[in-house]
Amino acid sequence: MSQSNACKDFEQDLVLYHYGDCVGADKQRVESHIEGCDGCRQFLQELKAFLPATLAVDEPPASFWQDYSREMRVKLAAADEKPGWIRSLAALFRPWPVPALAAGAIIAISLTMTINKAPQAPSDPSYTDMASNADFFKSMDLLDSMDLLESVETQMQDTEKSDATAQNL
Amino acid sequence: MSSRPDELGDDALVVAAQQGERQAFEILVERYKEKAYRIAYDFTRDREEAKDLSQEAFLQAFSHLKGFDRRSSFYTWFYRILVNLCLDYRRRKAKVSWESLEERVEKGEGFANPGPSPVEETMRGEISERIGAALATLPPKQRAVFLLKNHQGLSISEIAGVMKSAEGTIKVHLHRAVIALKQRLAELA
Ligand SMILES: [Zn+2]
Numbered sequence: 001m002s003q004s005n006a007c008k009d010f011e012q013d014l015v016l017y018h019y020g021d022c023v024g025a026d027k028q029r030v031e032s033h034i035e036g037c038d039g040c041r042q043f044l045q046e047l048k049a050f051l052p053a054t055l056a057v058d059e060p061p062a063s064f065w066q067d068y069s070r071e072m073r074v075k076l077a078a079a080d081e082k083p084g085w086i087r088s089l090a091a092l093f094r095p096w097p098v099p100a101l102a103a104g105a106i107i108a109i110s111l112t113m114t115i116n117k118a119p120q121a122p123s124d125p126s127y128t129d130m131a132s133n134a135d136f137f138k139s140m141d142l143l144d145s146m147d148l149l150e151s152v153e154t155q156m157q158d159t160e161k162s163d164a165t166a167q168n169l
Numbered sequence: 170m171s172s173r174p175d176e177l178g179d180d181a182l183v184v185a186a187q188q189g190e191r192q193a194f195e196i197l198v199e200r201y202k203e204k205a206y207r208i209a210y211d212f213t214r215d216r217e218e219a220k221d222l223s224q225e226a227f228l229q230a231f232s233h234l235k236g237f238d239r240r241s242s243f244y245t246w247f248y249r250i251l252v253n254l255c256l257d258y259r260r261r262k263a264k265v266s267w268e269s270l271e272e273r274v275e276k277g278e279g280f281a282n283p284g285p286s287p288v289e290e291t292m293r294g295e296i297s298e299r300i301g302a303a304l305a306t307l308p309p310k311q312r313a314v315f316l317l318k319n320h321q322g323l324s325i326s327e328i329a330g331v332m333k334s335a336e337g338t339i340k341v342h343l344h345r346a347v348i349a350l351k352q353r354l355a356e357l358a
Binding site for chain 2: 011047
């Protein structure tokens with residue numbers, strides 16, 4: 001694939017333009033620019049050529065979907081019989097795949113959440129549900145800790161790289 | 170006149186499921202299972218793993234449905250659960266050996282065989298392999314944004330909702346992911 005260079009000021013808008021996410025004044029700005037800029041025009045052509053090809057398409061047979069639905073009904077029925085907090089507790093003891101530092105931070109956050117929640121609604125009958133939900137929704141904030149994880153991972157990779165370099169010297 | 174359960178909107182089904190109607194949730198599963206599977210497949214590129222991951226997402230949604238306040242759509246809420254699980258899967262498989270992927274491609278497993286000529290299939294396999302390798306090198310957040318946009322066709326604001334990030338941040342991730350993929354695929358070509 002020959003690489004064209006788009007104007008740096010336009011590159012991000014060209015990506016959004018390709019996806020139809022560039023609107024209003026930004027869209028007009030892009031369109032009037034590409035009329036007179038070969039580089040940006042070619043860049044757009046390349047996006048059109050390679051991005052659809054990145055799709056990994058899988059078309060499982062009908063039997064797969066029948067199994068899928070059947071298994072789901074069994075799993076949902078089983079889940080219906082177990083109180084939510086048992087599953088949440090079990091989830092806590094699953095091996096945690098993230099770097100220890102970040103994992104510790106997340107567990108600390110969930111613990112804080114649970115402790116803070118405790119005095120608020122002791123007589124509320126839905127309290128147990130609420131507490132287990134609080135843990136769950138906190139764990140949904142994993143996404144928010146992605147930046148932390150990425151920086152930890154980058155640091156680890158950098159360390160590995162510099163170790164490798166040191167060994168090569 | 171009452172409508173058939175499978176004609177009910179997501180909100181009505183969620184309310185019914187929250188009141189203990191498991192069947193209502195089963196309809197939501199039927200409605201979203203293919204979409205959920207495809208997202209999981211984007212992340213795993215493995216049929217069984219994609220099935221397990223997407224089913225786990227439905228189970229987690231079901232278990233915590235009472236805590237879902239319906240401020241967002243069920244779709245957005247569920248996708249956040251699913252994407253979290255997919256990212257978690259990516260972290261577990263962070264050191265995935267792409268050699269095993271190559272083996273699967275050689276055996277004709279793991280990717281679509283839509284039925285064209287063997288030459289086309291081989292080319293498709295090679296492209297998939299290269300793309301899989303290139304995707305694997307993206308930082309997790311860039312990869313997630315790219316998959317949600319390029320493969321799932323979510324709007325920028327929907328992705329921002331799913332990933333709880335600002336739209337500007339999503340645009341930057343998408344831009345970086347596309348440029349990185351473009352460069353890596355050119356290097357591999
Ligand atoms: Zn230009």
